[in-house]
Amino acid sequence: MLGLSLGLASAGVLILFIQRGITFDTFHRDNDRIYFVQTADAEDRYNQTVYPILGQMVKTYPEIETGTHVQGWNNVWLNYKGKDLQKNTKYVDSTFFDVFSFKLKYGNAATALKRKQSIVLDEKVAEALFGERNPVGENVVVEDSLSFTVTGVLEPVPANSSIQFEVLLPVSNLEGNPDFASGADWYNTFASVYLKLRKGADPGKLEAKFPAFAKTHFTAEGQKRQIRIAPLEDYVHYENPNFRWMIYGAVTIALFIVLIISINMVNLNTAMSFTRAKEVAVRKVTGSTLRQILAQFWTESALVLMASLAIAIVFGVLYLVPQFNEFREGRMQLVVNWQQDSATFLTLIGIIGIITFVAGTVPAAYLNRLDLRDTLKGKLSGKPASRNWTQGTLIVVQLVIAVILVVGAIAVRWQIDYMRRADTGFRGENIVVVSSDLQYKDRNAATAQFVPILNGLKQNSRIESVATSSIVPTRYWSNYNIYTPEGTEPKDVRLRHVGTSTGYARTYGIRMIEGRDFSEDLDGKGEHHPVVINEAARKAFGWTSAVGKRLRQGNNSDVYTVVGVMKDFHYGPLKERIEPLLHWYDGPPGLRSYLTLKFADIKQAREVLSDLERDMKKIPSKRPFQYFYMQEELSKQYNDLDGIWKMVNFVTLLAIVIAFAGIFGLISLAASKRTKEIGIRKVLGANVRGIAVLLSRDFVILLVIALLIGLPLAYSFVIKYLASFEYHVHLPWYVFGLVALGALALTIATVGFQGIKAALADPVKSLRSE
Incomplete structure (x- = not known):
């Protein structure tokens, strides 16, 4: 019941997550008629479009009933x-x-x-x-x-x-808003637009009309992109491509758990059927039919499973759901709603029904086939449980699942540690980032008060470097545009672009491999729009040398001059490749979103931050003073993977506990069946070690078979999983050896304990037992 309760609780939470995932955005009335507008280019397809498109589409296409912007600003x-x-x-x-x-x-x-x-x-x-x-x-x-x-x-x-x-x-x-209006044109794609089509409208035919629409309304540069529409329920999968794989992973793990608890139930019921052979035989002699015997076994299994479900619900609601939400860190939190979640509860009832049917039918059918005379005379032989082919197969399946989960948990942990320790291409040590955009009540007055504070920080001997910027590593905008170099062979390249000021590269230790960083003396007037690109951008343009090259931005007549090339650095998590990047000059240091301080000794940060907080509080604002350590922020990038690892760990531990609890029960039953045999062997001179080996041998053989099947499968799964990361660890061969040794040790400890216990029993009592 303990194994069943844990298994059902875990499966229930996963099924609840799966239900939420597969019903994403499906709760709206007329959901099948709601679509969102996308932009597609040669490299990507994303969920934003130009702002004016909605009004013009509603006017142009009678297939569209209505629509709305959902605009963040x-x-x-x-x-x-x-x-x-x-x-x-x-x-x-x-x-x-x-x-x-x-x-x-x-x-x-x-x-x-x-x-x-x-x-x-x-x-x-x-x-x-x-x-x-x-x-x-x-x-x-x-x-x-x-x-x-x-x-x-x-x-x-x-x-x-x-x-x-x-x-x-x-x-x-x-x-x-003037800032908003200046970008709300037929080129910039930052708007989220949703359409509700009329009944019977064909979205495919509607989409086929969009190329002509783009030629009529989009700017010349914008016409290189395509307009697409997709069903609302697909929005989350375009926004987070990994979400679909999370659902698949949850389905796989839930099936594993259900399979393990089902195998345990069937195995234990089958093994225990030996002790009930005479009972079934007597019932048959007194007139019981197969249907009545089946009903009895089904009822007994159902009672055990329903009691386990009651425990599972309490454990799941009070412990597992809060733990799961903690793993998710605010993303799609699970809240149990008995009316809304009836599908999850009915699924669990269905699982219980299937397990009840199989776990009750297998032993009842087996006992029903036995010869009545031999059974009543006690001539039913008690073979070791592992010699039963079906039972042995089920044990192997359980162990294979456990092995795959163990290797998977190790792979996730190694990958997380690898990414946290990997060279990011910049220095995060001794760096503190202060959130300097505190929603000031008077921006101009705040700037005037902030400049002396900034100058004081630059003069502080405990601070090596200071930078102000709109972004910092781990918090780069998803802001892109097409850049075209001047020359005889122009090549369009899509760059992620952000603004920074002087001191940014120096503060973060980002190495310049060509040219220079921004300079207040040289770039202060901003007359030639200096930009700094990374290695990936230089490679994308096909240049061997970039300094002095001139770029034009889509929908912008300004010319940008490359003054330097940064060595590639990971401004986001290592799961993603380093994209072509451009920094434009955002002016001299001033009041921006972030203030970065690099300390000679991080231990001195607390006193400096305390003084800075006191000074910043003098500027009227709405937000409190906040800061974070860059090293901690780098680690937080992988908190979602930590959550996955914790979940896999829990499921792995659950699989091991259930599997080996089942094996322990089977070896106990096997020993009880062979009580007289063990007694006779001891009387004839067999020692404790020999008897323990005799009882344990068959289970160890099953484990070896499971390892031979499970380790190659685990290797295959791990290789595919790690390949989903742009930068990943290579799991060494000895990890698989350690898993095999650990499984062998655990199996020997489990079956050996019961084997030794049986071998130490008094042979006199065992020989007198009936």
């Missing part, structure tokens, strides 16, 4: 009677609730976003500002100066929704 600050909150904000059209079926607790979905000064809050935000009462009709202050009326309160957004938000504002408020 900034997370607005809300104020109500002195309470300040900043929450995840999305800007949407008035048709948002015509496309999506997010439920409102208060308010009318049809009119909630009609007025420009409307605001819709989720339940938790509304409660934080207004308490338990209905706030519809109340006014809140947005961004310190604008008054908005609460027109709706949302029920919790499902965790398996690709659109996550806490505040909704009409997108018309964003269109008046």
Whole structure:
């Protein structure tokens, strides 16, 4: 029951995750008619498009019933009677609730976003500002100066929704922003656009019309890209290609667990059938039919399994679900909802039904086939459990699964450690990054106050280098554009591009292999738009020397001059290849998103940070002073893999415990069947070691067979898994040897203990037993 409970609890949580995963974004009304617009080029296909496309598409194509933007731009600050909150904000059209079926607790979905000064809050935000009462009709202050009326309160957004938000504002408020308007053209692809097609509309035929649409409306550079549409339920898979593999992995592990507990149940029931042979024979003599015998065995198995399920539910809800959510670190958290999760519960009931049927049928059918006379006379021979071909096969399957999981857990751990220890191409030691964008109430005044603080840091003898930037390693934007070099043979290259200032490369120890880094003296006026590229970009352009080369950016008449080439460095996790990268000059050090401090001795950081916090607090702002150590941030990149490793570890331990608990039960039953044989052997001079070996030998042989099958399979799986990482470790051969030795040692300890115990029993008692 312990093994069954653990197994069912683990399988239940995985099935719950699978259910959430395969139903991602499917809870909307008319879900089959909701699509999102994508951009495709020669290298990629991504879930954004140009901002003006929605209005023009709705006008042009009668197949489209309606649509909406779901635009991120900034997370607005809300104020109500002195309470300040900043929450995840999305800007949407008035048709948002015509496309999506997010439920409102208060308010009318049809009119909630009609007025420009409307605001819709989720339940938790509304409660934080207004308490338990209905706030519809109340006014809140947005961004310190604008008054908005609460027109709706949302029920919790499902965790398996690709659109996550806490505040909704009409997108018309964003269109008046000059910075937003300058990029909302027919070239820049940063908008998330969703369409609801009319009933019967063919998305394939609609998509076939888009090339002509692009030629009519897109800029000349933009026409090199394709417009595509995809079903809403595919959004998460384009955004996170690994999510599908996570679901497949969860399905595989859940099947492994169910298979292991099923094998254990069948094996133990079959082994125990020996002790019930006379009982079944007597029942048959007194008139019991096969159906009645089967019903008895099914009922007994069902009672055990239902009791295990009750324990599993308690354990799963109270322990495993919170642990799983911790592994996921905020991504698609599992919340048990008995009504919503009925499919998971019914799946578990179905699993129990199948196990009950198989575990009850196999021993009942076996006993029903035995000769009544031999059974009643006690002539049923008690062969060792492992000599039963079916039982032996099931044991081998269990052990193969356990071996694969053990090797898999080791491979994941080695890969994580390899990535954390690998050379990133920059120096993260002794570096502290301060979040310097604290949402200042007066940006200009804050800049004036920040400059003396920055100058003081540069003069501090405990600090080796200072840099301000909009990005830092591990936090690079997913911001790309096409760059074309001037020359006789122009070649378009898609570059990730970000802005940095002087001191960035020096602070992070990024080596320049050609040319120079940015310089305040040389680049201060920004007259020739200096840029620094990495090795991957130089290679993509086909250059042997890049300094002095001139680039033009798509949809931009400016000319950018390459002044230096950085050695390739990992600005993201090692799972991804180093992409062609361009840094543009963001001006001299100033008030930006991040302030990076490189210390001569990291032990001196605390005192400097304490003084810096005191100085920064003098600048009126809404956010608290925050910082992080770069070494810790580099390690955090792999927290999601840590979560996977912990889950695999748990499942591996579970598989080992269940498998070897089953083997322990089988060796115990095997020893009890051979009680008289052991007694006779001892009387005739057999020693304890010989008897223990006799009982253990068959199980050890099964383990060797399992290793011969499991280790090659594990090697094959591990090679494929590690190949999914652009930079990966190579698992040495001796790991497989250690797994084999560990499995052998555990098997010998498990069966040997019971074997020795049986061998030490008093032969007089065993020979007198009936």
